[in-house]
Amino acid sequence: xxxxxxxxxxxxxxxxxxxxxxxxxxxxxxxxxxxxxxxxxxxxxxxxxxxxxxxxxxxxxxxxxxxxxxxxxxxxxxxxxxxxxxxxxxxxxxxxxxxxxxxxxxxxxxxxxxxxxxxxxxxxxxxxxxxxxxxxxxxxxxxxxxxxxxxxxxxxxxxxxxxxxxxxxxxxxxxxxxxxxxxxxxxxxxxxxxxxxxxxxxxxxxxxxxxxxxxxxx
Numbered sequence: 001x002x003x004x005x006x007x008x009x010x011x012x013x014x015x016x017x018x019x020x021x022x023x024x025x026x027x028x029x030x031x032x033x034x035x036x037x038x039x040x041x042x043x044x045x046x047x048x049x050x051x052x053x054x055x056x057x058x059x060x061x062x063x064x065x066x067x068x069x070x071x072x073x074x075x076x077x078x079x080x081x082x083x084x085x086x087x088x089x090x091x092x093x094x095x096x097x098x099x100x101x102x103x104x105x106x107x108x109x110x111x112x113x114x115x116x117x118x119x120x121x122x123x124x125x126x127x128x129x130x131x132x133x134x135x136x137x138x139x140x141x142x143x144x145x146x147x148x149x150x151x152x153x154x155x156x157x158x159x160x161x162x163x164x165x166x167x168x169x170x171x172x173x174x175x176x177x178x179x180x181x182x183x184x185x186x187x188x189x190x191x192x193x194x195x196x197x198x199x200x201x202x203x204x205x206x207x208x209x210x211x212x213x214x215x216x217x218x
Contacts, residue, residue, distance in 0.1 A: 001158040004147030006032050010165050022177050023169055033143040035164035035190070036151045042194040044073060044137040045153040051141065057120075057132040062106065064125035068118045069138070075120065077135035078112045087112045087122070095123065163190040 001009070007028045011017050040046050049055050054069040059080070068075075079086040090111050095102045105124035109132075113121050122132070140152040151158055163186045170183035 001150070001155070002147060003029060003032065003144040003149045006151075006158065006161060006165075007147075009159070010162055010169070013162060014166060014169060022174070023172065027172070028165065028169070029144065031165035031168035032151075032161060033140075034168060035161040036140055036144070036153060038164055038190070038197065039153055039157060039161065039194045040137075040139050041073060042191075042197050045157065046138050046140065047076065047135065048138050049077075049133070049135040054138055054141075055134045055136060057134065059122070059126045059130040059132055061128045062125055064103075064123070065115065065119060065121045066132075068120055068134075068136075070118060071138040071141060072118055072134075073137040073139065075112070075114055075134055075136055078120070079133050080109060080126075081131045081133065083108060089113065090123070092121075157193070160190065160193040163187075163193065 007025060010028050010032070011021070011023075014023070016022050054071050057066050057068065059066075075089075077086050087109055088111050090113055092113050092115065095111070095113070102123055106127045107124040109122035109124060109126055111123040113123065115121050144151065151161065167183045167186040167190060169177060170179040170186065172178060
């Protein structure tokens with residue numbers, strides 16, 4: 001479904017086809033774009049390894065920490081050009097426990113850690129310039145604007161985006177539209193399809209749970 005079709009389906013479900021309409025097109029478009037973002041955050045539906053602006057990191061000698069694209073929700077894989085194996089993932093806490101002094105070492109990076117959302121550290125620090133290639137989970141690159149634009153998530157999920165749009169529509173502060181009970185009902189339907197939105201603590205645990213201590217250093 002494209003944006004125009006999704007908006008038409010929203011109006012059909014909300015009985016808002018006839019003039020005067022209760023919701024303007026720009027508001028519905030905003031609800032639908034928000035729905036795509038929410039689905040991507042909750043279920044990590046968009047994987048990317050080809051978009052250079054998101055997945056390519058230029059490494060600088062003696063620089064260990066890199067701020068990544070704000071579109072990135074999490075890192076699945078890191079591989080440096082010229083190295084045969086992808087980097088392993090460890091947490092900073094694990095490195096502190098297993099390899100005291102790791103922060104000062106320089107060489108060919110073997111490990112990466114996500115220090116926080118959008119911040120990656122390489123261990124050891126690269127001794128030369130290079131390029132890291134990432135596989136990531138991310139948000140949509142651009143919001144839908146034209147009626148022909150299509151959500152960046154798989155088509156099988158498109159219809160369920162209407163649930164979040166209806167949730168937003170029922171929260172519009174207007175005597176004819178505001179219905180918090182209905183909003184909660186459609187938010188629950190959306191949650192059943194895409195899961196609970198992870199809070200900051202859950203996101204931190206996601207990073208740590210994928211960490212694995214590897215043999216490192218000298």
